[in-house]
Amino acid sequence: MRTINLLFAAALGVVQALATPAVAAYPERPIKLIVPYAAGGSSDIVGRLFAERLEKKLGQPVTIENVGGAGGAAGAQRTVGSAPDGYTLLIGAGSEILIRQLLQPTPYDGLKDLTAIAMIGTGPMVLVGKPSLPAKTLPEVIAMAKAEPDGFAYGSAGAGTFMHLAGEAVKARTGTQIRHVPYRGAAPMMTDVIAGHVDLGVASLASALSFIKAGQAKAFAITSAKRVPFAPEIPALDEFPDLKGFDLDLWIGLFGPAKLPEPILARLRQATAEVLDDPGLQAKLAEQAIAVRKLEGAELAAFLARERESYATIIRDGKIKID
Incomplete structure (x- = not known):
């Protein structure tokens, strides 16, 4: 019996050794x-x-x-459908991880079908206007919008994004009717704001800041509760009576497909933590109005659960829908 047990143990060791080298050696090839x-x-x-x-x-x-x-959602779905081997990862945000499925059925569940590896950073959004817009302040924008119901339009990075929710929340709180124009990202939306093809836009401060500083777009307010050191001259929405208490930041994290092997997940979390500790990266992100925020494991799971409830409340109170 002892001999049989020894043979079984040896065989099991061989199987484990054959089954785990790819995981142990991760990564062995380029990562997408x-x-x-x-x-x-x-x-x-x-x-x-x-x-x-x-x-x-x-x-x-x-x-x-x-x-x-x-x-x-298209990029998130691509990640969900990839092999859980650590070679396809996602730079994910609340828009595709949580918000989209609250507005419209998606073929994936962002909390179940993706592995939350680590949080990277957070930052405010900003309400911008085309250069030729006569308004200089947010109250003037609101007054103009109320004087011309449905005559104004604002762009966002897409339906179901942070920017869309922020824009609709502002409309609900101020009693304005401003048409939403979804784009396939913040960059094409900012291009149309700068060119004057759309009156207003809600963008991440990261993607809009250089245009604001160059005078190519007007900045009316950021969505954070307080002004930020990246752009202290831009007021926070919370400073205006109709928008008191407004606080909606965007966040960006690293995600992978569900069922990532634990050794690969641990390796990615370790590498991410080391990257986020780099003062050079922190400075570069600060230039883009993004502050590093390190979260992983149970802390990150709890954060995502809270965010989901916050988005659900905004959607319900603002009666937000997408086609």
Whole structure:
């Protein structure tokens, strides 16, 4: 019997050794990092800064693939459908992870069909206007919108995105009727604001800040509860009577398909933590109005659950729908 047990143990050891080398050696080839929006938006900017440093930690190339469409859901679905081997990852945000499925059925559940690896950072959004818009302040924008019901339009990075929710929440709180124009990302939306093709836009401060500083777009207010050091001259929505208590930041994290093997998940979390500790990355993200926020494991799961409830409340109170 003892001999049989020894033979069984030896055989089991051989099987385990054959089954785990790919996991133990991860990564052995390039990693694809999906950004679910067009190039130039906040997710893309953060993704490229992050990828550049992640590949140095992992010793393999990390390439960006922009997969825009459906308010980020197309890129998330691509990740959900990939093998759980750590070679396809997602720069994910609340839009495609949580918000989209609250507005419209999606073929995936962002909390169940994706692995939340780590939070990367948070930042405010900003309400911007085309250069030729006569209004100089938010109260003037609201007055103009009320004087011309349905005569104004605002753009966002897509239906079901942070920007869409922020725009609709502002409309609900101020009693304005401003038509929503969804784009396939913040970059094309900002292009149309700058060109004067759309009156207003809600963008991440990260993607809009350079245009604001260059005088190519007007900035009326940010969505954070307080002004931020990145752009202290821009007031917070909370400063206006009709919008008291308004506080809605965007966030960006690293996600993978469900059922990522624990050794791979641990390796990615370790590498991400080291990347986020890099003062150089922190400075680069600060230039883009993004503050590093490190969360993983149970803390990240609790954060995502709270965010889902917050979005559900905004959607219900604002009676937000998408086609």
